Structures are given as structure tokens and as C-alpha cells.
Amino acid sequence: MKKLMFLFYLIFSVTVVFAQQIAVTGTVTEAATGEPIPGVSVIIQGTTSGTITDFDGNYTIQASGSDVLVFSFVGLTSQEVPINNRATINIQLEQSTELVDEVVVVGYGQLKVKDLTSSISTVNSEEIAKSPSGQAMQTLQGKVAGMQVVSNGAPGDSPTIRVRGIGSYPGSNNEAPLYVVDGMFFDNIDFLNTADIASISVLKDASAAAIYGVRAANGVVLIETKSGKNNQKAQVVYDGYYGVQVAQNVLKMANAEQFTTMAMESGSAPDIGNIATAMQRYGRSRINPNVPDVNTDWYDEIIRVAPIQNHSIDVSGGGEDASYSIGSSYFGQEGILDMKNEYERFNLRSKIDYKATDWLTIGGNMIFSNALKYGQSADAWSLAYWAVPILPIYDESNTDAWPVNYASAQHLGYRGGQNPMPSLDFNNNRLKIRKVLANFYAQFHLIPKKLDLKTTYNHSFTALNERNVQLPYYFSDGFQRENAGITRKTETFSNQIWDNVLTYNDQFDHHSLTVMGGASFRDEAWEMLTARGLDFPYENEESWYIDQSDRGSLPVDAVNDGGSRQYGMSYFGRVSYNYDDRYLVYGTMRADGSSKYQEKWGYFPTIGAGWVVSEEDFMNIPAIDFLKVRASWGELGNDKIRASDGARTTQVVTVAINDELVSGTTTSSTFSYLEWEVTEETNVGITSRLFDSRLSVELDYYVRDTKNAAINVSIPSVGGNVLRNVGVIRNQGFEAALNWSNQISPDFSYSVGANISTLKNEVRDLYGQQYIDGGSAEFRQRSMIGEPLLAFFGYEVVGVYQNDAEIQADPIAMANNLEPGDLKFRDQDGDKDIDGDDRVVLGSYFPSFMYGANLGITYKSLEFSTNIAGQSGNKILNRKRGEVIWTSDLNMDADLAINRWHGEGTSNSYPSSKGLRKGWNQSMSEYLVEDGSFFRVQNIQLAYNLAGKEIMGTMMPDARISFTAERPITVFKYNGFNPEVANGIDRQTYPIPGVYTIGLNVKF
């Protein structure tokens, strides 16, 4: 009652000028369901006074008998109803079939979808919830046209995200988009619980992203967390799933017999000798007495089936003035690598908005994330690839071994111990990740409904506490760790953003105008301290402290202290104008100042225009509900480049002089002057709704040029590289997203969607140079004008020399002492030798075509949905095979072992076993570069809804039970675990498991 009095008071205080007031009451319901709708805004037309409906959809308003009431609610079609002196007006609101009221979050505000002139894709919480993943971005794979999501199988690690190709030279995460979580900037969002996310908007083109200026060159991903709604009863939602992860497409390695055959054919005495030693030590196989009686499948030994689970509980609701959403969640995932490899995350969050007075709204949002990650042993996957199959896990005869008798390949004659088990057992990498995101705002309604000033203060604080422990072991003289070691690293990131934004909205005649202006201050600080200790009592985990270690031998070089602090200042503004819902004009401008670059200020403008053709009189085609043609242009900056790179600096180094540790300094002799990296993008597109809005079609074409691209340029003779602004990189592509949904009957509805995107990445200019080399000297990648950035560069393989006659006939083969079984490279320039001039571009790691599709069917209480995704046109450097360049003591994959050249006509693509050891065949060539295309069934979900059913006399809450298969099938040709390799270089990747879960969602 008190509340009601207060409300009355408020309304009177504003509307006191009006005479002849009558009280109008009524209920607002949804036309389709007849359910009352809380939170509907009821406003007297032409004024700013109004109210909102309560929990039961009821409202009461004082108005003059001749006023017109405007009822509006997001997602429903607004209605204007003249009062005509009635005291009761009940209203049914229809589902909006048009875009009229759909709003989308843009930077520092919201815009109606129909007013957009740029390319923005939004994914809502239901889509996100379908994928059982700890990583929100992972759930978007295949769902946003033009966005590439490269999965990461390691628990707790984020996928690699690329929006519309790659504009910045890759490295140190500078190709990732900017994530903005409720106004705060992040480099990744691994701390967010996916169930807490209300929506994810991907601002794909420069015009949309330009409001974020200097950080936005690689696209912007806006994340809104869930909030409560006004006038809504408290709703308690439990959402959870439990499931298992199963390794998919496990790479077949050569078995003992195949490996032995390869060794015998190698012609290498030590390799043949090692086989003999293995037979002496472990006996001969009874099946084939020429093979050692050991056949270890190392992948089989290190992979396990691992559980994954998520549980979250959220309470949300609101009254007239306040709304809230409070929740907590737990996510747990074990890695499929059979060691202490897991990720756990416990999150708490609360979001509260309160209308303190009619001129002030305040709110606060806090997310606390507490995660614990046990990281994989860094080399486990590559060790398992390389370990020879004739080595057993345990070796009874290795009596000196300690603390378990693992086998060592050194006993067979190999250079290293090889056995990957010690790497799993004697490493413990613990990382505690604690993140707090706090943001508080106060919004002043300076001119009600027209002019708002919002000041927001965001602080994100991250504390990382890392403890990596290495335990001692002995398996052979060169395969041992004498001392227990412990490395501790603590890092804190304290990032603050203070935004002040003034927004003006107005409508007059046919004009509709939104003007926004603001300023933002950014302060980013990082501190790090790391130290290492040796020889501590490692038997008990409570003693794993540097304090417990041998103080006499603390490695001084392992003590490092680091820090950085950067400041940013920005001013920005936006104008969005709409004439008669037909002509749209849009423009933003941002000025960014950063302490990071020698050049302090950058300016980033954008303009856009749209024409809603369907609103024109001549456009009267019934099938077309909405049709908009739009175009935009904008400029963006990228400051995710190493701070002050290229300045001349002095480093401290240590050296042994006269058996004493002495420190001195060295001065880097290369320097360059870095400027802003600027991205310019033009986007044209069509947005449409057809056939009673059953079909939506979104088409976009873009051209994005990164100018002054900071590219790593190798330093001649010295090695290493330095960033210089020396390139123009272009990404261009076409994107289409189609969705069809239809309700056949009240019981049956379905939807089908598809999206495709193309990408052409091209180096346009290198400021006078013809190419810039990247990658490593042995596995060359080259950025050449007219070719993709960092394209694989080497010899084209024509085939394999089959016989002596072919060798004799080829002067190239003769000059290089080649034999049958060696690769035949194409002599591109026809000068009868193979040299550097014969290398060509062998492909790029960027997919030129990506696609995704989904199907959803609802029949009564049953829901079925499935997604597929895929890509083609990208290449992967199979560096696992290439590593033979460093040592040939390795196993190889079964495909190579089986399909090797071993006599005339046996292979025209793989060299012989002997050939594998030769530098000629180890050169960067097509043999190492493979097709990375794949097709994947991304997700299959079957769900059953128990909507408020009565069971045995008790009213049950709304519940949804679901069965999900995530990534059950992936089809590809590549000879590796997994065709998803972020940078295209596969030395070792964590396999991406299939996930099978059962889920439950209950609303009380």
C-alpha cells in the first residue's frame, strides 16, 4: 500500500498540471497465450507520464478522458488506445512480427534493429545454452556468419575468435576481438558462466564497432549479462547438465610392426640397431618374430573419458522501482588428458537496477569468478606422437628407475627417454584465477525521456596465482630430473574504465533523432612477480612452497618482476537519424588517446545510411514485409600491439665470470617508430523479412583494409623481429544468413537456418617490399603482395621419383644425389635446378568458405534441434611430420607409415623411409601442407518440456530435460587429431572431444 501511495505521489508530482483526471485501470495480456504481461509500459501519448503493469499485468493510471494511452513492451507490437472516458481498458498485445520494436545493444546505448545501417549479429541466451561448454564463445561456432571460432579442447582455455578474417599480424592475442561485458573491456571472457549471458552481439563491421575506436579493429563482441525485470515475481531457475567428453578422431600412429618396417627400410644402422636392442630387451613378437614384443599405442595410454558438468541457479525479479538478478554457478571439466588436468569455476553474480527518483536511476553489477585450473603438461601431446611404439610404458628390467619403473627409450639407443608418462605424472600446474567485475552507474534523466546523462564506473580486477611443480624422477641417465622444482607466479590485472555519456532522444513530425556524446577514461595496470625454488620436501603438497626449498640454490635468473600501466582517453559521439522510418543516417566519431604509442591521438569516424525500401509507396509487394538496403563506412584502430615496441631498450643479462654470477646489460640495436594501426571498412547489406516474417534474409558484403599494419619484420642476419608499420592487409567477403520459421499447427513448429561466409585475405601493399617472411626459417610462411597474410611457402611436389631411370633422366635429381623414393619438386622457373626461386605459395590457414546451418523442430512438448558447421579452403602445416628435421628418433602417423614410398609405384606423394631422413625431403613443401577443410555435426539436442504439469496431485514446476551430443561427428582428411588449428601450424593440439550430456532446467 505504501508503495502504491508512493507511486501515486510520483505520478501526481509530474502530472499535477493536468485537470479533469480520471483513473483508468485494466489488464494487459498477451494475445497468443492470454497470459498477463508484467512490466508493460503505459504512457499518455505526447507526455512523459505513465506507469508500468504489475506482476499480474494490471495497471492504474490517472489521465484525462481525451488522452491516448500507448502500451508498449519489447517484442510485442505497441498499441495506441484513446481513453474516450472509459475507466477500464483491457488490452491484448500481439507478438511483433516486424522489426519495429526489436532493439539491439550497440556501444554505449541501444538502437532499434530497423534503424541499423551496419552489420550486427546477435545470439540470444537460448542458443548459447544449447552447447555444453565452459566457454561462451565456443557456443557460437557456426552460428554467426563471418565469425570463425577455432575450438580449444584444453579445459578452461578459450577458443580463438576471428571476426571477418585477420587484419592484424597475429601474435600475443592482438587478432582477437574486443569483448565488452556490461561496459567493461576484456581480452577474453573465459570467466563468464554461459547461463548468465542474456545476449551476445557481434559488431562485425567498422561502422558498428567504430564507437569503440582504438580497440575495435578486429571486431567487437558485446555481452549483456542477465538482469531482472520490473514487476516480475521472483523466479528461481536451476539450469544444469552433466556429461562426458570422449576424444574424437584419435590419430592412428604407426604400430610396432609398421614402425619396425620403417626402421628397417631407413638404411640407418642406429635405427635398425635400436629395433634389435628392443627385441633383446623385450623379446620378439610371436605374431611376427622380426618385431619387438611391445606395441604401445601412446595416445590410447594418455587419453581418458572425462566428465563435464555445470550447475547454475539464478533468482530474478523486480518491483516497480527495482529489479534484480542474483545467481551462482559451478562449472567443472576434466581434461581428456590422463593427468591432473581439470578446470573448475565457481561464480557469484548480482545485478540490481533501482529507480531512485524520477530523475535518477542507479544500478550495480558484480560478478565474482573463482576458478581453479590444472593445466596440461606442455609437451604431453607431442611426446605421445613422437614416442616409439616399441617402447613399453613400464620396464621391469629398468631396476634403477625411480619412483616407478617407467621405460626409457635411451635404453634402446634413442637420444631421449621419449616415454610421455613422466611428463604426465611428475608435473603439476595449478592456476588460480580470480576475477571480479564491478560496474556501477548513475543515470540522470536531465530532460525526462529526452536527455540522459549516464556515468558508469567499471573495474575489473584479476588475480592469477600460478604454481608449477616438477617432481624428480630417474629412468635413465639422460631421462631424469634431479631436483624437485617449483615456480610461483602471481599476476594482477587492474583495469578501470570511467564512462560519461550524454544521450538525447527526440521525435518530431517524421523525424526521429538520437544524439549521443561521451568521454571515457581507461587505466590498465598489470603487475607480475615470479620466482623459483628447488629441493623442497616434495612428498607432501603442503610443503610445495619456495620457502621450503634449498635457499642456497635459488636460481636468481628465475626471479622476475614485471609490470605495465597504460592510460587511455577517449571522446566519442553518435548521431542516428531516421526520417519517416524510410531514410536512415548514422554517424559516429571517436578520438582515442593512448599512452602506448609514440603517436598519442587517433581519430576514428564512421558514417552509414539506410533506405527502408519496403516503406515506400511503390514497394507494395505482399511477400515482402520489410526490406532495407544499407551501406556504411568506418575507420577503426588497433592498439593491441606491444607497448612501445621498437624503442631502444636495455636488458639485464647474467654471465659466469671466474665462476661467479655477474650481471651486465645489453642494448637492443633495432628500433622503429610505431603508429596506430588503422582499419578502414566498407560494408553494404540488405536486411529483409519475407512471407509474414517467416523468412529473414541478411546479406552483407565488406571490404576491410588494415593500413599501417604493424608487421613483424625479421631483422636481417641477427634473427628475431621487430614490429614496423609496413603493410596494408585486405579482408573481403560475402555473408548471408537465412532463417525460416513456421508454425504449422499449435503443436508443431519448425525453423531452418543457414549462414555462409566467404573470406579473401590478401596483402595489398608492403611499403616498397615484395614480401615479408614469417613463421620460422625451417617452416617458411611468407606475406607477399596479392597473397594471403603468412601464406605457407615452399616447393610444390610433383611426385616421388620412382626408379633409377627417372633419376638418371632428371638433372635436378642427379645434382642433388637423389634416389628413388625422394620427393620431386616442381622447377617453377625451369632453370633445371631447385632453389629458393622455385618456392611458391602453398596455401593459407584462413578458411575461404565457412558455413553453418541449423534445424529446429518442436512438437508438443518435444524439441529437437541440430547444428552443423564447417569450413574449407584452409591449409594446415603438419609440423608433427616436419619435426623430423630436428631428430629422426621419432614415430610417425600410420597414414605416413602405410603409404610411404617403398618401391616403384607404391606412392607418389610420400617419400621413402630413407627419404624422410634427408634434408631434401624435409624442406618446406606441399608434402607438409595439408587440406584443413572439415564438416561437423556441431550439436544435436533432444528436449522434453514439462510445462507446469500436475503429477500425482502436486503441481510441478516448469521443467525441461535435454539430451545433447556436442560435436559428435567431424569429417576431415587432415592427418591429425583435429582440423581446428588456430594458426595453421600443428605441432601439437589438444584434441577437441565430443561431449554427451543430460541437462535439466527447472523454473520455480
Place this chain on the structure above:
Amino acid sequence: MKRINHTIKLIGLVAMLLAFTACHDLLDEPAENRTFTEETDYTESSNMISPLIGTYAAFYSRGWENFPLISVRGDDVNHGGLGDQQDFAETDMFRYNKDYWMYNSLWEGLYSDIYAAQSAMIEFELYKENGANAATADQYIAEAKTMQAFLLFQLARVWGDVFIPATPDPADLLVADLSTKQEVMQFISDQMDEAIGNLPAVHPNERTDVRGGVTRYTALAMKALANLEMENYQAVADATSQIISSGKFSLEADYYNLFKIPGKLNDENILEFQYSDFGQGSGTAITYLFAFFGPENWTPAVTGAGSGWGFYEPSLKWIKFMLDRGERTRLETSVLFTNRGIAAIKDDPNYATLPDWISNTTPSGDLINDYARAMFASGKHYLPSNQLTPGRTGYGTNKNLIGIRYAEILLMHAEALVQGASSSAMTADAAVNAVRSRAGLSPLSGVTLDQVVDEKFAELAMEWGTRYYDLIRLERYNELNYDGRTFSANLTYLPYPQNQVDQLPILGGTQE
């Protein structure tokens, strides 16, 4: 209400403006945790030693592949490590691959430390301009020049025509011209002339500030080496004479331990790459990767001592040469025998019976077992397991790597004299006999060039490829045609690494 609105508006906007204007200054804050070189206080002369120590740090931190690639092509040593690093073996067989990673790694390793020395020299000049003791600054510059000379010397020996850096910015090489090997050697000789006067006339182990560092005699040794390459024998004789006359250097009586822990900073050593475990069983150890040279399978006297990779195998040709000469000291020091290796020597009927001291147990009691990768391992790169600091197991940890030693000076001196140069410091016979006497051999008289060359072969095997470069200089190519190798003069130099040719096109055009 209106008034509140206005007040809020005003306070809001004013506060915003004030706060934001104050923030602008922060944009000029420099990046944290960097020492920007332009901020160095060059008037603080006591800090001038820091860049010098840094130059030594760069000079000593040699990549493991540097030494093997520089020195593998002679007839004293074979690649070893069979079945692994095929292109290292191919290089030993004079079949070169410009794409092989070691070539690029050696090139970059040598040049990056040359540039470290260049940058340090600029630092010393700046200290000098700001009031540091000029003589000290000049000495430091001279030390950096000497280290640079050693690195440049190796580059020119391996590749022939190379760049002489003119500025401290490697990007300037894009427009630089190549210098011939002759020009590089002349440049080194001239640089050493500039350096010699500024360096202390003491033995490296007599230096108190940087014990074991560069002295006048190191620069003289570099000058002698460069002039030897130019066949400028009188200059060799003059430089070596100064070293000999100084009386600072002597041959270590215990040849075996010269290459081990007791030999660290020995009176015989003129240039030494220093490494240490600081006497601690664990913790920081600065080492060179001697494991490359170690036997792949052994039973060490001290259990737990790690074995090596089995590369770098003394050649049968050299072992037989030493047996022919009746050598024991130098053969026993230079070679670790396996039973398989001993059998291979005996396969030759001329060597069917060997002295009984030849065994697969080293004088320090380490038992070398057979392994497939090689038959012998290099003794000069061997550290007995009982010389490891207890707690350390890495092969060769705490051992130094000798760069130039007095025996080489004596033999260069002798060679210069038999090639026609003159000196009053010492005769060729005396120089050669000093070396022979330490090795337990009888003196010679009237030594010939062949005898000097043989003596170098015996004394300096497995050390920096001295043998290979001697044969090249003296054009005794036939010696290199052994064990299936076919050498010809056009194989003298390695091809430039493809990675460098791609960056520096001038390297693509001038290859012989």
C-alpha cells in the same frame, strides 16, 4: 525539481571536465618496467662496466650448433650422431643444404653477438663523452672489438664473403655490400691494431675486474689468426712473437686436465668461453651444451651422470695418424673409445695390435659403452663424471670451452717462420718442440712445413676446425678426400642460409 536537475547537471559536467582534463597528462607516461636507453645516466661512470659484462654474456652464450658446424668439415673429426641430423652429416660430406637450420642458426648466432658488441661500443663512447675515464672506456671498446673480431673471423672462414657491420642497426645491412674474406681478415687485423694499445698487458687470468676476459694478447692472437688466413706470415710472426716474449703464457703440463675443470683459466688459455655451476649442486648453471659431443651410452664412475648425444666423432684417419706417431697423451685426451671403435681400428691389419692403454675406460674411470651413433667421442669436450659438482648430472656442466690457447700461438709462430717470416722471439724448432715435449714426444730439428702442419693436426684436432681451415689455406684438398668424401675448392664455403638470402638479396647474387 528543476533546480536539482540543473545543479546535478552542472556538478556532473564540471566534475567530468575537470577530471578528464587531469587525465590527459597520463597519456605521456612512459611504459613501465623498461629501461629506455636514452634515459641512461652516462655520467654515472661506475656503470660503464655493465655493457662490457653484457658483451661477454652475449659472447659466451654460444648456441650449441655454433661450434659443431664451424668445425665438422676437417679430416680430424666426423659428424657422428648417425641416423640423426642428416644434414649435419651431409655437411661433413661436403653436400650442403642452404635450408638446413644449423646454417641459419650459426649465421644469426654470430651476427647477433657482433651487433651486441657494436651496441656496447656506442655505450662506451657515450660514457666517455660524459666524463668516464677515457683509458677505461677505450679498453672496453677494445675488448668489444676483440670479441667481435673472433665472431667475424668465424663467419668469414665459414662463408667467405660476409658483411662487416658498419652501423649498430642490422637493418642497414639491407643496403650494405659484402666484403671478401680477405677484406674481413684485413679489417680484423686493423681493428686489432687499434685495440692492442688500449688493452692491459696481462694474462687473462691476471685481470681482476673481468677475470679470464680479453687482454692485449687476445687481440694479438686474433691479429695473428687473421693474418695467417691472409698468408701474411710476417705479421703472424710479429704478433705471435709479442705473445711469446711477454712470458705470460705457458703450456699446461697436464694436457688431459687442460680441457677439464682444473684447466679453467689456465695459464695456457688466451681466450676462453666461461661457464659455471657456481659450485652449487642445483640452481642456476650457465653452460654450453656439451651433451652434443658426449657418448650416447656410458657407465659413468659417478652414477647418475648424464650421457651425451653421440655426435662429433674423432675420425679413424686421425686416430691412425696419432697411432702412427706413437702418441699417447694427446690421443688419450682427445678420444673416448668404444669397444666397437677399437674393433674398427683393428679391422685394418696394420693396426691389429694396439697399445694396451687403448680401452673403453677413460683415465677418469668412466666406461664408454657401445652405441650405434658413433664409434668414438671427443675427449676435449668430455668432462669426467667425477669432476661434476655433486648434484649436477648434465654432461659437461661447469666446463669451459677454450677458444684460443698458447699451443696454437706457438704452432702459428712456427708455421710463419717456416713459410719465410722472421722472428727473434723463438725459433720454429723451439716452438714446435715445446708443444711436442708436453705431449711426451722427442724434439725435432729443422722443422718443415709438413711437420708443423702435422703437429697442428695432432695438437689442435677437434678445436674450432683449425685443421680444415689449414688445409683450405694450404690448398691440401686431397687430405679431405677420405672415407668417401670428395672435396673440391668450390666447396670451401657453405652456401648462405636461404633465410638470409630471402632477406638480403645481395647474398643471392654473389655466391661462387
